[in-house]
Every structure is written in structure tokens, then in C-alpha cells.
Amino acid sequence: MGTDAKGAGVVKRLLIDGKLVEAGRTYPSYAPATGEVFGHAPDAGVAEAEAAVAAARRAFDATDWAGDRELRVRCLDQLHQALVDHKEELRELTIAEAGASRMLTHGNQLEAPIKIVRYYADLLRTYPLSEELGEIEERGQRHRRWIEKEAGGVVAAILPYNYPNQLALAKLAPALAAGCTVVLKAAPDTPLVTLALGELIAEHTDIPPGVVNVLSSAEVAVGEALTTHPDVDIVSFTGSTQVGRQIMAAASGTLKRVFLELGGKSAMIVLDDADFDAAAMFAAFTICSHAGQGCALTTRLLVPRESHDEITAKVAASMERVKYGDPGDPATYMGPLISEKQRDKVHGMVQRAVEAGATLVTGGKKVDPGYFYRPTLLANVDPDSEIAQSEVFGPVLAVIPYTDEEDAVRIANNSIFGLSGAVHGRDQERALRVARRIRTGTFSINGGNYFAPDAPFGGYKQSGLGREMGVQGLEEFLQIKTLAAVVA
Incomplete structure (x- = not known):
């Protein structure tokens, strides 16, 4: 970990066109556990964003990257090895900057994301990039027809702060496997973790200049430049539904392909035959995972x-x-x-929920120093209230009573979101029947874990478009070309 001459903490550089560069200015990154400055990140402007897009465009149009499967496999292997070799440095950086608990870095905050790179390197070795459709006879001639799957082009990948390693690698690895080039924009709150990834790419892989560019910026204009740039072909964004709507609208000007992984307000249904003790523990510890800062967490308990x-x-x-x-x-x-x-936002929503009639059972308090918030439980929550309909992104669980199974399904589906959900019940067939009626992209039955590199992840309704991870995650970055040739 580098420090500047004044000992101001961790300092990282942008990656643009194969070079690690500084910007003309920096901005501080804070350690959320203390509230103190942890390091400084380059504050890229629109000029740097345009330079990164230009580099990605050149690398896609003028090099063999998109067509050289062997090179891409080798580079993904190298990236995986670099992540493994520097895992402990990344772990400490993720704990300090993202506020992730050490135990979470052994899972979805670091070690599980590293496996995503391994998965796509292996998938690329065997994934069929062409498909025969068979011959047909037309106008007295035989015609061979087939499909080829080609790289989609230049990708702008825009990250949120909550799981910086997971979300960066879930976008970057399949995009590279597909043959795309990428401009990866770090979240303003966790820039150093993402910039560290850029440094590993520059220093420990054969990924050609311009194929991966990594930016950090506190400027909204940088994100806007990436989503509207005519040389960007695909936008992959994870974040709030509100910003997702804006990105989708902005991308429409050039008809870019858009992948959106957005908000959630997922419901966990406890059936009347469930093990209440197990379900209660699952619900409590789920909402407290990473202080509730997860879009797929079950935040409503029915x-x-x-x-x-x-x-x-x-x-x-x-x-x-x-x-x-x-x-x-x-x-x-x-x-x-x-x-x-963020803590003020969470606290404000809890206070408004109590004013609206919910019962504060436990929590609802800020804890200093740092940005801690006590695990919070609200009971007797109205299913149409703000706390039951809006994403909180904090350790706040809303308990909602239901009358019967039909009522539970209705309440669970009463949301603009459809990202995830869960059901607990001793009758497995009944639980599965309920699961199939909930309009979400992922679902857990009695604690089942769906989150893995080979499992597609994404949502219904306003929780997003497309899928990340799995074979489907690779295909988000591929274009389909249909070809035909007269058979001699």
C-alpha cells in the first residue's frame, strides 16, 4: 500500500491506455469505522473519461483482443493469479475503505469475487462462439447458415460502494472473456479498492493497453460522459433504481445496450409451519450482513x-x-x-416509520465514533408504508403480519422491485410453491444459497435488466451475427 510524501494514507492512480497516471487533483476517501481520512484518490474529470473511452475504442477496433481467445484466456488466468497473490493487501484495503467485516472478506466481499475470474477463464476455454443452424435449399441452391457470437464493443462499467470487488469483477471478467474493452468507474466512496484492481492489471497481466481503463471521480459529470459517449456500446451499472432510470434514458440517445442491477425490497416469508427459531435467526443475521448494505437482502419479514x-x-x-x-x-x-x-438517511427513515405507526422493538440508534447504526427491528409495519416500500440500505428489518398464504404472496409482490426473496417452511413442496409465485430474479428456500459465479443474478420489474454471472453474464457482452453462404 502506497502512502504520499505527507503520510496522508493510501494513494492510488488511474489506469488509462495501459499507463498508471495521476489526475490534476485528488479527493479524500474516509474509513467508515472511524470517520477519518484513510487515503486519497485521483479526481478524474471529463477529459480523463474521454481519454479512457478513446483508449478502449482503439483497443477494440485496432487490436486482436476481440478475436484472440487464447490471449483472453491467458490474461484472465494472470488476473486471477494476481488477485490470489495480492489477496491479503486487498483484504485490508476492503476492510478499511468499505467497512466490510473481516469475515465477509472471506466470502462475498473478496474471496468469492476472485472465483468469478477463475470461472470465466475456464468458461471461455469451452464456450461455443459459433452455432450451426443447418442447410436449407433456396432458389435451387444449398445455403449453409450459422451464428457467430462476437464481442459487444466498448463497455462503461459503473460501480456502487457496497461490494466493490464483487461488482467490479462480475462486470470485468465476463466483459473481457467476451472480447470487450472496458472503462471501469469506481464508486466515489470506495475508489481505492477499485484503483488497486487497475494497478494489478497494469503490473501483473498481459492485458493490452486500453483494454481495461480504471477511473475514480467525485464528479457526476464523469458518469454522465460515460453513459452518453457515442463510442461506448454497452453500459453496465449497479446502483439505485433512480439512477438506473436516468442512465437508461441517457443511453437511449445512442441506443446503447444497458445492463442494470438496481434496488430491492425483498421479502422473507415465514410460513406457519416453519421453524420459527431458525427463521428468526436467519432474518436477523441476514439484515445485518454488511450493515444491511446489500440490494438483495431480505428487508421485509412477513x-x-x-x-x-x-x-x-x-x-x-x-x-x-x-x-x-x-x-x-x-x-x-x-x-x-x-x-x-447514509447513516442520516437510514435514521430518518426509521424515525418516520415510528411516526407512521410502526413499533420500534430494538435499535434505531447511531453509535459513534464512525458510522455505525444499531441493528434495528420495526414491528407491526404497514405493507404500504415508506419503510415497507423504499430501499433503506441499512440494518433495518420491517416485520409485516399476513393473514394467510395468499395474503403473504400478495404482500411480497406488492413492490416496484423484484430482486430477491426467501421463504421458510417445513413442507418443502409448499415452500417451493410459494417461491414460484414471487416475482423476483433470485429466491432462497429455507436458507438456500443461490449466489455463486455460475448462477445468474438479476431482477424483475424495477430491480433491473439483464443478468450478471453465469453463462448469461457472459452473453450480456456478446453480439449475435447470423451468416449464410452458398454451398459449392
Whole structure:
């Protein structure tokens, strides 16, 4: 980890056209566990964004990258090895800058994302880039027809702050496997983690200049430049639904392909035959994972009306056992929120929920120093209220009573979102029947884990467009060309 001459903490550089460069100015990155400046990132402007797009365009149009499968496999192998070799440096950086708990870095914050690169390197070795459609006879001649799958072009990949390694690699690895070139824009709150990835690419792989460019910026104009640039063919964005709508509108000017992984307000349904103790613990610890800063977390807990108080008490008891604090401590389960601004947003929503009639069972308090917020449980929540309809992005669980199974399904589907969900019940067939009625892109039955490199991830409704990871994640970055030739 580099420090500047004044000892101001970690300092990283942009990657543009194969060179690690500084910008004319920097901005601070804060450690959310302390609220103190952790390091400084280059504050790229529109000029740097345009230079990065130009480099990506040249690399796509004027080099063999898109057509050389062997080169792409070798480079992905090298990237995977570099990530493995520098895993501990990345771990400490992720803990410090993202506020991720150390135990989470052994899963979806770091080690699981590294496996995504391995998955796409292996998939590229065997994935069929052509498909025969067979011959037909037309006008007295035989015609051979086939499909070829080609790289989609220049990709602008725009990241949020919550899982910087996961989201960067879930975009970058399949894009590179497909033969695309990429401009990767870090989240303003976690720039150093993403810039570190750029440094590994520059220093430890044979990825040609311009194929991967990595930017950090506090300027909204940089994101706007990437989403509207005529030389960008595909926009891959993860973030809020509100910003996703803006990106989709901006991309329409040049009819770019758009992948959007957006917000969620997922419901966990506890059926009347469920193991209430297991379900309560699952619900409590899920909402506290990464301080609730996950779009697919189940933030609404739907419980039988007659068991509302019993289950609420069990969830509250489990929440009291959640250890929060220093994310570097191996025993810590939950770290801080990313910023004071985010903590204020979460606290404001909790206060409004109580004013609207919800019962505050536990939590609802800020904890200093840093940006910590106590695990919070709200009961007797109106399913149409703000806290039940809007994404909180904090450790806040809303308990909603339902009358019967039909009512539970109706409430679960009563959302503009459709990213994930869960159901708990001892009758597996009944639980599966309920799962199939919920309009979401992913779903967990009795704690089943759907999140892995080979499993497509994405949402229904306003939770987004397209899929990330799996074979489908690769195909987001491919174009289909249909060819025909007269058979001699």
C-alpha cells in the first residue's frame, strides 16, 4: 500500500491506455469505522473519461483482443493469479475503505469475487462462439447458415460502494472473456479498492493497453460522459433504481445496450409451519450482513398474524447477539455504514416509520465514533408504508403480519422491485410453491444459497435488466451475427 510524501494514507492512480497516471487533483476517501481520512484518490474529470473511452475504442477496433481467445484466456488466468497473490493487501484495503467485516472478506466481499475470474477463464476455454443452424435449399441452391457470437464493443462499467470487488469483477471478467474493452468507474466512496484492481492489471497481466481503463471521480459529470459517449456500446451499472432510470434514458440517445442491477425490497416469508427459531435467526443475521448494505437482502419479514409477537421477540433476541464494531476484528459480524450521509438517511427513515405507526422493538440508534447504526427491528409495519416500500440500505428489518398464504404472496409482490426473496417452511413442496409465485430474479428456500459465479443474478420489474454471472453474464457482452453462404 502506497502512502504520499505527507503520510496522508493510501494513494492510488488511474489506469488509462495501459499507463498508471495521476489526475490534476485528488479527493479524500474516509474509513467508515472511524470517520477519518484513510487515503486519497485521483479526481478524474471529463477529459480523463474521454481519454479512457478513446483508449478502449482503439483497443477494440485496432487490436486482436476481440478475436484472440487464447490471449483472453491467458490474461484472465494472470488476473486471477494476481488477485490470489495480492489477496491479503486487498483484504485490508476492503476492510478499511468499505467497512466490510473481516469475515465477509472471506466470502462475498473478496474471496468469492476472485472465483468469478477463475470461472470465466475456464468458461471461455469451452464456450461455443459459433452455432450451426443447418442447410436449407433456396432458389435451387444449398445455403449453409450459422451464428457467430462476437464481442459487444466498448463497455462503461459503473460501480456502487457496497461490494466493490464483487461488482467490479462480475462486470470485468465476463466483459473481457467476451472480447470487450472496458472503462471501469469506481464508486466515489470506495475508489481505492477499485484503483488497486487497475494497478494489478497494469503490473501483473498481459492485458493490452486500453483494454481495461480504471477511473475514480467525485464528479457526476464523469458518469454522465460515460453513459452518453457515442463510442461506448454497452453500459453496465449497479446502483439505485433512480439512477438506473436516468442512465437508461441517457443511453437511449445512442441506443446503447444497458445492463442494470438496481434496488430491492425483498421479502422473507415465514410460513406457519416453519421453524420459527431458525427463521428468526436467519432474518436477523441476514439484515445485518454488511450493515444491511446489500440490494438483495431480505428487508421485509412477513409473518403469520397470530405469531407476529412470538416471531418478533425471537428476531429481536437474535439481533441483540449480532456483534458490531471494528470491522478488522475477526469476531465482528457487522461493520459500519459507508458514510454519515447514509447513516442520516437510514435514521430518518426509521424515525418516520415510528411516526407512521410502526413499533420500534430494538435499535434505531447511531453509535459513534464512525458510522455505525444499531441493528434495528420495526414491528407491526404497514405493507404500504415508506419503510415497507423504499430501499433503506441499512440494518433495518420491517416485520409485516399476513393473514394467510395468499395474503403473504400478495404482500411480497406488492413492490416496484423484484430482486430477491426467501421463504421458510417445513413442507418443502409448499415452500417451493410459494417461491414460484414471487416475482423476483433470485429466491432462497429455507436458507438456500443461490449466489455463486455460475448462477445468474438479476431482477424483475424495477430491480433491473439483464443478468450478471453465469453463462448469461457472459452473453450480456456478446453480439449475435447470423451468416449464410452458398454451398459449392
